Amino acid sequence: MSAETVLMLAERDDREAVYVSDALARRGVGTTWFDTAWFPSQAGVSARLGRDGWYGEITTPEGAVRLETIRAVYYRQSQPFTFPACLSEPERRFATVEARFGFGGMFMSLRARWVSHPARLADAEYRPLQMATAARCGFRTPASLLTNHPGDAREFGRSGDGAVYKAIMHKLISEDDQVKLIYTTPVDPVTIDDRVATTLHLFQGNVPKTHDVRVVATRYGPVHAVAIHTVDPAARQDFRTGYDTLTYEITRVPADVTASCHAYLKTLGLELGVFDFSVTDDGTWWFLECGPGSQWAWLEAETGAPIADAIADTLIGAPV
Template identity: 30%
Template sequence: MLLIISSHRDDSVHAVLPKLQERGVPLLWWDEADYPGASTLTTSCLDGRWCQTLTYRGETHDLSKVRAVWDRRPDRPAATEVPEPSQRAFAEHTATVAIAGAYDLMVDARWMPALRQHAAAVDNKLLHLHRATELGLTVADTVVTNDPEVLVPAWNRAGGRMITKTLQFRPFARDGENGHLYTAMVPRRRLTGRHRLRHGPAMLQPNVPKAYELRVTVVGERVFAARIDSQASRTTTLDWRHYHDVTVGYAAYDLPGDISDRCVRLVAGLGLSFGALDFIVTPDGRYVFLELNVNGQWAFVELRTGMPISDAIADWLAAAAARPDLKDSADAR
C-alpha cells in the first residue's frame, strides 16, 4: 500500500493521483491536520510484537502493510476541539511526537523524498554546497557568518556586487504582515549597518552573471531540467521565485550528461529519492549550483514545459508500493 501524507489542497498530489489510480496502486491519502481530531493512530508492543494502525474515515489500516510513503506537504496536527490555547498546543505537540515515532517504526517502507526525520537532517544549504563541490559541481564563493567584520571584505571580494540569502525558508511578521526574505543585493549603504549581522547569520555570495537559470528535478534516477529565462524580466533578475511574471519563459532543457549524473548522485548521496536543484548558467556557459530543495515544488515546471514529472513520481511510488510484503516473506523463511 502507498501512504500519501499531504494537505488535501495539495495540487501536486491531485496531479499524480489519477496516474496512481491508472497504475492500480492501493493508497491512502492522509493529512496530519486530521489528527488527533478526525483520526486515531495507535502504536503498541504486546508480547514483544509491534503493531501500528491508523483509523481514518471509518477504515482501519495496518501500517506494516505500507510499502511506500510520499511525504509531501501536510498541514500541522490540529486539536481544534480543545478550547484552551496552552492545552491545545500541548495536545498538538504530543500528536506531532507520536507521528514522528510512528514514522520511525515504518522501516519496511520506501519514502519520497526520505523518512521525515532524515529529510529534515539533510535539509541544509551548507551541506548541499559541500556535497556539490565534492562531486565536482561549481559553486559560488560562499560565506555564512554573523560576524560584522566579515561583511566588508566579502563585499569587496565580490567587487561590490554581493547578494545575501537566508539559510532556510522561514516566514516572519513585519508590520503585522507575513514576510519572507528573498535573495537581495547588498548595496554599499547597507555596510554602515553591518552591526545588525551579529543578531543572525546570513549567506553571502557574489552576484554570479546569468544567461538563464535551471530548475532540475530528480526523481529516483530520472532527471528533468527546465530552462528559466529569468533575465528576461527585471522583476526576476535576482530571484525568479519572488514574482509570477508571464514574460519569463520556461522550456525543457537538454542537460549535459556529466551535470545530470552529478545531480542524481547528489540527491542519492543525501539519502533522498527526490530533489529539486537550482543552477545558474553563466554567459560563458558555466553551470553554477545554487541549492537543493529537499521537497521542492515541481508541478509548475510540468505545467509550463510539458515534461512528465508526475508520471515519473507515479512510476517510482507504484514500483515501491508493489514490492512484496517483506514481513510475510520473512515469516515464510
C-alpha cells in the same frame, strides 16, 4: 501492489502530491491519504506492537487503512494538527508534541519505501550542509561567506561581480502585520552595518546568469529539467518576484550535472531532490540549492515534463 497501498502523507490539496497520486492511479496502484490536519477531529489510529512492528488501523474521512498494507510513503510538508478549541495553551503544546512524535515514530518504523524519509529530509534542510555536499559532489558553487562579522561581509561584497544576501532557512518575515518572502537581494557593501553581528548571514557571489533551471531528480532515475526565462531584471535575480514574467521550456541536463545530482541524493540519503541552478553565458550551471520539498507541479503543468511519473516509479520500485 494489489492489496497494498501508497500512503500520501500530505495536505489533501497539495498539488505535487495530487500529481503523484494521479500518476500512481494510471499504474493501477492504490493510494491512501493522511493529512495531519485531520487529527484528531477527523482521523485516528489504533495500533499494537507485534514482532514485526506496529500493526493496526488508521481512520480518515476518506476511509481506513491497515498499517501492514502501506508499502511506500510520499511525504510532503506536514500541516498543524487540529485540536479542540477548549484546550489550554499548555495542553495544546503537550498534545502537539505527543501527536508529532507518536505519528512520526509509528510511520517511520514502517517497512516502507519513502520519498523521502523525514529524518533525511530534516538533515537536508540545512543550507550550509547542502552547499558543502554540492561542492563535494562536483557542482560548481558560487563564492560563499557565512558570517556575523560586518567587516568580512563588506570585504566580500566588494569582490568579483558583487554579492547577494540569501536567507539561510527562514524565508518568511513578519513586517507591519504582514508575512513577506525574503528574496535573493543584491548587497551594497556601503550599507552593511553592525546589525550583521546579531546573527549568522549567508552572502554569495552574484552569478551573472542568463536564466534559471529547476531540475527534479530521483536517486536512480532520470532527471527532468525546466529552464526558467524572464526579461524582468528583478525576476532574473529571483524568479519568485515575477511569476507573470516567466516563460518555460524543457531543457537538457549536462551529463556531469546529472551525475552530481545522483551523487548528491545518495550522499544525503534522499530519493528525490528539487535542484535550482543559475546558468551563465558560457553554459556553466551554478548550484544554488536543493529543496527537498520545493514545488515542481507548476512546471509539469507548463511544459508536460513527466516529473510525477518519475516519482511514481520510484515509489513502486519500477525498474530504471
